[in-house]
Amino acid sequence: MFSIVGIVSSYYPDLDDFLKNINSYLPWIDKLIIWENTPRKDSNIHIIVEQLNSDKVEVRTSGKNEYLAGPLNECISSVKDQGFSHVLTMDQDSSFAPGHFEHYRALVENYPSKNVAAFGPNSQYRTQQNVEIGEVENIFLSGAIYPMENLIRLNGFDEELAIDCIDTDYCYRASENNYKIMLMYGVLLNHQIGYRYKHWSGLIIAPYSAQRTYYFLRNTFWMWRKYPKYFDRPYKMSFIRYKLVYRSLKIFLEKDSIRKLRAISCALWHFKTKRLGRFDKFSK
Numbered sequence: 001m002f003s004i005v006g007i008v009s010s011y012y013p014d015l016d017d018f019l020k021n022i023n024s025y026l027p028w029i030d031k032l033i034i035w036e037n038t039p040r041k042d043s044n045i046h047i048i049v050e051q052l053n054s055d056k057v058e059v060r061t062s063g064k065n066e067y068l069a070g071p072l073n074e075c076i077s078s079v080k081d082q083g084f085s086h087v088l089t090m091d092q093d094s095s096f097a098p099g100h101f102e103h104y105r106a107l108v109e110n111y112p113s114k115n116v117a118a119f120g121p122n123s124q125y126r127t128q129q130n131v132e133i134g135e136v137e138n139i140f141l142s143g144a145i146y147p148m149e150n151l152i153r154l155n156g157f158d159e160e161l162a163i164d165c166i167d168t169d170y171c172y173r174a175s176e177n178n179y180k181i182m183l184m185y186g187v188l189l190n191h192q193i194g195y196r197y198k199h200w201s202g203l204i205i206a207p208y209s210a211q212r213t214y215y216f217l218r219n220t221f222w223m224w225r226k227y228p229k230y231f232d233r234p235y236k237m238s239f240i241r242y243k244l245v246y247r248s249l250k251i252f253l254e255k256d257s258i259r260k261l262r263a264i265s266c267a268l269w270h271f272k273t274k275r276l277g278r279f280d281k282f283s284k
Contacts, residue, residue, distance in 0.1 A: 002109045003083060004029040004145065007075045008090040009068055010045060011037040019051055021095040026054065028105050029088060031079070035071040036061035067163040067278070068141070073156040076148075084148055091142035093192040096121070104145070104187040107133065111182070113147040117154060117174030119182045120144045121189040136183045137230060138171035143189040150179060160276040164212070165219035172227040210259040210282035217244065217267035222276065256284075 006029045008022065026032055032054075036045045040063035049057055060075065076087060086108065096104070100121070108119050111133065120139025144167070154174055157166045171181050208216065220239070224231050248264060251257045263282045270279065 001083065002085050004031075004086045004088050004105065005079050005082075005084040006032040006088040006090060007035060007072055008032065008092060009035050009037055009071065010048075010092050011065065012042070013038075013048075013092045015044070015047055018092050019048055021090075021092065022048070022052065024095040024098075025088070025090070025101045026052065026056065028101050030056065030084065031082075032057050033075045033079075034059045035066075035075060037065040037067070037071070039064055065283075069157040069159040069162055069166045072166075073159060076151065076156055080148060080152060087146045087148055087151055089141050089144050089146070091191065094123075094142040095190050096143070097188040097190065100187050100189075104184055107184055107187070108145050113150070115178065115180055116147060116182055117150050117177075117179035118144045118146045118171065119184060121187040122183065122185050123189040123191045127185065132184065132186050134183055134185060135180050137175065137181065138168055139181055139183060140191065141167035142191055150174075154179070161219050161222070162215060162278050163219075164215040165223050168223050169226070172223070172230055176227075209284075210256055210263040211280065213260050214263040214267045214279065214282050217264060218270050218276075221267075221271040225271075 006025065010018065022032070034045060034048070034057065036043055036059055038045065040061070043061070045059055045061075049059060060071070072089060104119075104121060111119070113119075118139060120136070121143040123140050123143060154170065154177065156170075158169050158173075161169060174181060220243075224236065244264070248261065251260050251264075254260065259282055266279075266281070270276075
């Protein structure tokens, strides 16, 4: 029987936005697990639960930030024998356009999923003429729906990566094992990626924390090493120019710049020395 369990991560969310985002898909799934990464002393997730007022909703937490890969795997393992056929993964800052999740659910339910590792909504507003569903190389974690059986067969998400690139790794690993990644072009997901702002100097600043800077760079470079055929030289050069060199040059316009520079250096060193796993030396 077709049924969906959703997993959404929470880390210091805006409560009003989080509630609105959850309600864009909650009525059409069968269970929702909120994984609370906000430290227990700061958490007010109970307010969200009270306002949702649904017996579908369950909260899990360790009382501290566990990032994404570990919590996702733990949640999947806990429900794998409860009859759910599919898993939805969501970010707290993502929501579906009105009417789109219902359509998404129907498309997934009626699509043969034997060789599909994941379905994804159109979060980048990609276009493909006269095609509603098409095969792609990768999709974002937020909004993805996974056939439970294939997700388990592929061993879920790589906990050595902790947070960044776990979706990229899953998609490329699936492809290496002859599974498909399918994009629903007509299903729109609204997703807030970071919080950029324009500095008084005119430069655009993306003030990612030092800790996220570390994971983002280390894991991205690790993807290049692990799956070289998916990353051509022009892409790599563009990434290095804009995400590494330009970011480093203007990082003194950001808060906590010294810690971020140390995070960049450490990410490069750990990539070179092939060190993965959690490394939380840059969290405040």
